[in-house]
Amino acid sequence: MPTLKDIRVRIKGVKSTQQVTKAMKMVAAAKLRRAQERAVMARPYAAKLKDMLGSLSAKVDTSLNPLLSGRSEVNKVLVILITSDRGLCGAFNTNIIKLAYKTIHEDFADIHSKGGVTMICAGSRGFDFFRKRDYKITKGYSAVFQNLDFSTAKEIADTASGMYLRGEVDRVIVAYNEFKSVLAPNLKAEVLLPIKPETSGKESSGDYIYEPSPSAIIDVLVPKHLNTQIWRMMLESNAAEQAARMAAMDSATENAKELLRTLNISYNRARQAAITTELSEIVAGADALSS
Numbered sequence: 001m002p003t004l005k006d007i008r009v010r011i012k013g014v015k016s017t018q019q020v021t022k023a024m025k026m027v028a029a030a031k032l033r034r035a036q037e038r039a040v041m042a043r044p045y046a047a048k049l050k051d052m053l054g055s056l057s058a059k060v061d062t063s064l065n066p067l068l069s070g071r072s073e074v075n076k077v078l079v080i081l082i083t084s085d086r087g088l089c090g091a092f093n094t095n096i097i098k099l100a101y102k103t104i105h106e107d108f109a110d111i112h113s114k115g116g117v118t119m120i121c122a123g124s125r126g127f128d129f130f131r132k133r134d135y136k137i138t139k140g141y142s143a144v145f146q147n148l149d150f151s152t153a154k155e156i157a158d159t160a161s162g163m164y165l166r167g168e169v170d171r172v173i174v175a176y177n178e179f180k181s182v183l184a185p186n187l188k189a190e191v192l193l194p195i196k197p198e199t200s201g202k203e204s205s206g207d208y209i210y211e212p213s214p215s216a217i218i219d220v221l222v223p224k225h226l227n228t229q230i231w232r233m234m235l236e237s238n239a240a241e242q243a244a245r246m247a248a249m250d251s252a253t254e255n256a257k258e259l260l261r262t263l264n265i266s267y268n269r270a271r272q273a274a275i276t277t278e279l280s281e282i283v284a285g286a287d288a289l290s291s
Contacts, residue, residue, distance in 0.1 A: 007267045018256035025249035032242035039179050039235040046232040053221050054197035060214035067222050070194040071170040076116040077108050078169040082176040083126035084241045085145050090248035093125040099187050100175040153231035164193045179239035
């Protein structure tokens with residue numbers, strides 16, 4: 001049975017932890033606001049660029065650009081995994097790692113058994129998890145979210161498109177957390193390459209004159225599209241991470257509060273028991289002297 005001193009030490013430790021979790025919650029809330037603004041601002045440009053590519057591809061030959069052409073057989077796959085660099089964010093990393101693991105071992109089980117799956121990991125948590133299990137990792141980015149920059153997204157997109165053009169992979173999948181709300185993350189595994197432009201379904205009438213040429217326009221749009229999509233996914237993941245951390249720290253703070261209540265009750269009971277024991281000893285001693 002713990003002594004009064006043990007309970008006091010534990011109460012002090014829980015109070016210190018509660019102060020830390022409360023501070024981390026406030027920091028995550030401030031970061032979430034900025035990350036959410038950046039993610040929301042990136043969505044319209046990414047969506048418009050996607051629509052423009054879809055509208056153009058409906059009127060020209062998509063074989064003009066190899067990144068728009070799918071392969072008849074998929075024998076090699078690149079999985080781009082976006083996680084966080086730090087922990088203390090609940091099941092944020094666990095869930096997206098599970099999705100990537102499921103994608104590799106279920107959707108591409110045959111390809112993985114033949115060693116045809118490679119990975120690019122943005123974020124220390126995903127990189128450490130798969131590196132320790134000897135997965136083929138082409139490149140890993142650590143501490144990328146400490147100073148999130150567009151150049152990192154461009155480098156990842158250039159690496160993926162270069163591997164696809166050289167025939168090193170036949171499909172590129174991106175697994176990431178899309179920010180939906182603080183309490184509802186949205187896990188996604190999207191096909192990045194080959195690009196499948198989506199048409200709006202509203203065919204506009206009239207002929208167009210493309211200057212300098214459809215091929216040149218597509219060659220400019222496709223890299224912009226890839227860079228923007230990776231950048232948007234990283235922004236979405238960053239916002240979802242801060243939301244998960246804020247929720248986790250809020251839960252930890254409330255748990256500490258409940259634990260303190262329980263410890264205080266235990267402390268008061270132990271103190272009352274000690275007082276009762278002392279009184280009993282005094283009474284017993286007095287009786288012995290009087291007799």
